[in-house]
Amino acid sequence: MTSSRVPLKWTDEQKDIRACKSDRIIVEANAGAAKTTTAAFTIAGLIERGANPKKILSLSFTEPGVKAFEAAFTRIDLPREIVRQLRVGTVEDFCAKRLERLEGIRVRRDKRPEDIREAVIDAIATARERAEARFPGEFSLHGEGGLAVEGLLEEFGQIKGSMAIQRAGEYFSLTPQSASDLGFSFTTLSVLREYERERIAFLDGEGEQARFRYQGDATYDLARLLISDDPPFSWESHPLWVGAEAVVFDEMHDCNWAIFTVLKKLLEVNDGCTFLGVGDRDQVIHARDGADSYFMKDGFGIEISEPKRLPLTLTHRFGESLARPLGSFASKAYTANKDRKSAVEVKVANTAEEVLHVVEDAARSRRGLDEDSDLQDLAVLLRHPGNAVELEHFLIVKSLPYETVGFRSFLERPEVLFIRMLLAVAVDLQAKFGTETLLAAKRATWQFVGGTLPGEGDAVETEQVVDSASEENFRSFVLPRLLRETEHSVSERILGAMALASNNSIADFPKITAALGVNELTRRVFVRSSDVEEVESSIAGLLNVAKRYASINSLLDALLQYDHAAKARSQKESRIVLSTIESSKGLEFDHVIVPGVNAGSFDGNSPDERNLFYVATSRARNLLTVTHATGRASRFLASFLR
Structure with a gap:
């Protein structure tokens, strides 16, 4: 040939x-x-x-x-x-x-969380009932559990992939203490046990038979x-x-x-x-x-x-200027093709706005005088995607197109939609959501509030009512009914926060979120501590974004406009990539920006933390830009600052 x-x-x-x-x-x-x-x-x-x-x-x-x-x-x-x-x-x-x-x-093979969402939610309900009978108060997930599905599936993948239960021995018995010893929450393992019972049927005299398989299940089975x-x-x-x-x-x-x-x-x-x-x-x-x-x-x-x-050892992706510090960081031989030219920048950026300037300069440099230049080869890789709220907001304001990979845009995050809904009800403003966003906002609000509607039977029927309600109907009838059916402490928080918000003063926004107790509500509807931390970060970012608006009404108007702009964005449009580091594995970009490499937030002792930094910095072909706050450079940057 x-x-x-x-x-x-x-x-x-x-x-x-x-x-x-x-x-x-x-x-x-x-x-x-x-x-x-x-x-x-x-x-x-x-x-x-x-x-x-x-x-x-x-x-x-x-x-x-x-x-x-x-x-x-x-x-x-x-x-x-x-x-x-x-x-x-x-x-x-x-x-x-x-x-x-x-x-x-x-056997049916499912690849999307939504394909098996009902199976996980059914497992949550059964697991809660059984756990409460044996270990009252140890099951941490409240309500239907819809917001926890994706996080649970990721934890299931980790448990199955590591074969943690099998390696614990044949006499492993699930208790809060044994779950802790295994390194997972009692709630997660309780739901997994019921989920597996649903996923795998036991046939008399013929052993087990899988009803369906999710990602990784074939290998595990x-x-x-x-x-x-x-x-x-x-x-x-x-x-x-x-x-x-x-x-x-x-x-x-x-x-x-x-x-x-x-x-x-x-x-x-x-x-x-x-x-x-x-x-x-x-x-x-x-x-x-x-x-x-x-x-x-x-x-x-x-x-x-x-x-x-x-x-x-010879990397073809980037040049010696990146290979040298990366090899030093990883403590291994690293050589690069001499014809390959790369550059490394370490910059100080103390705020999201300063990070935006770095991204904006990079986009301008890529485009030059050509507005049609490809932005897809410019990637911002994030250790903590919850911190992306302000950056996303600035990109929208600057009309810089972007896409998120590995995490939801802040416009779609359930905690943001929940707060938007409460604010809209509190200041009595109509039509603050587009059609698709409204559905997500109603569901998120129901998940955070909790409760099932009287006369509707169970969570499935309540969900149907929530989904079919118009914005006006949800605000005026469904939400008040949910607040009456949920725990008293939860309804008190929400009603108190809405009373504060009714003044339409953006200056009260921090007081509103404090009264709401978002962190406590989040721990009720998510299982993973990392999910709780991301919600805390995104709310902190939303508070900073809100400072730029004159009133709650103007903030809601702006968010609605951003919804419409995101929906109108062309799929063919060249966009900056905002990605989690995990999702960037196996990929490469001309220019990679890794923001927030700070002591105390991106310098942990775990192998995963170190390897995440390695993965992020090794994605760049031509230019790597790393930012840190003044006086807070992560120890990971030592090799890059020499």
Whole structure:
């Protein structure tokens, strides 16, 4: 096969990886070091040495990782007829197919929280009833629980991915103390137990059968079967016998105990199968689906066999000026392509407005005289997205288009919608919400207020009334009824805050939120402490935004205008990316801005905190800008300030 493209220049490290004949290899790669391309290059080498492409499994953790594999095969000019024979996919898809073969049916697979929202809410109701019977007062979630669904699902993913309950032992019994010992809340584990009972049915004489699976559940379900004392298969009919000659696992830094359980058994069952794992141990974020650095470090050797470890140090993403401090921060060798030019800026920014000036200057620099210049390659990566409220507000005022990735815009955050609704009712203003925003605001208000309407039966029927109510009907009839049905202390707070707000004085806004006790209300409707902290941050940002308006009425008018502007924004419009750091993994941008790298807020001792900083700073291709407050530079910046 001929190609008009310029042939890739392979480094000595890449050649060594391709030529290595060890049956267990782990490539310890740096950010931007062409991990996936190197994996594809090595697969081509295996095929040249006689491996059957049909018997090579190319696995990744994410769908973008699979697409990266496919792009890499094209980049190295691997013939299409060979690529078609390769088995490329996510670990989750691989496990789902093996389970389908074992179970004889195709189980529904859901990928969006809204797809299984009802199942989680039903589990909350059952878990509350059972928990209150055994441990009164220990179940922390009040009301229907709709606002907690996404957070619960993320925690479920972490618990299942880490196989925390299975690793706790067969005699694990759920109590408030055992939950604390495991590192999770009693409420979360109680809901998970009921959710799993709903998700998996037990058939008389035939074991268990999944009714549906969410992200990660196929891997988890297969891993549980593999460690079962009485698995529903024999060695001869083992679901992992696939005749594999080689397994290549990209994104190995995202490996968790469920994945590793499957991987270990896969290599055991397919005798003679070789393994190549590629990852960057400094990108392990444990809170993400239970990822564990153990497997990139000593775990593989302890659990399977000692691998041959090979480095991949040359980054193609950025130049020496970023590679040098990043290598110093990570305490590992880091080199960069000499032809690659990058720059690093460390700036002082004490307020959200000063951060905006940094972002505004960057946008102006990108656009220059060309208003159509792409802003999509300018990213602001946030450690605490709740702090983005003021920045978003300034971007809107400045007419700088942006999109949020990994978190909701402040215009859509439930606590902001709740407060907007209460303020609108208090000052008796009509039509302060667009159609879509109104629905979200009604639901958020109901969740924070709590209660079910008399005569409506249960939460499902109450939700139907809330959803169908017009703005006027909700304000005049539904909300007052909810306030009568909720706990007295909650209704007192809300009515007191609304009485203060009725003066329409923006100067009273801090008193209004204090009287409302948003922090206490938040702890009733969210489970994760991180969610509570983000709400606190977003309310603090909203208070600062409010100072720019003359009255509560003018603030509400402005927010309504911002709703309309966001809805009218063209999907094709080039926009600045505001993203959580977690959501930026695997991505890269021309210019990355990381604000708020301050002592006390972004310098913790946990591995996740350190790795989040590493991930954020390693996303930049041409320019990295980091900001900190005066005299409060994080210790993470030490290598960047030399």
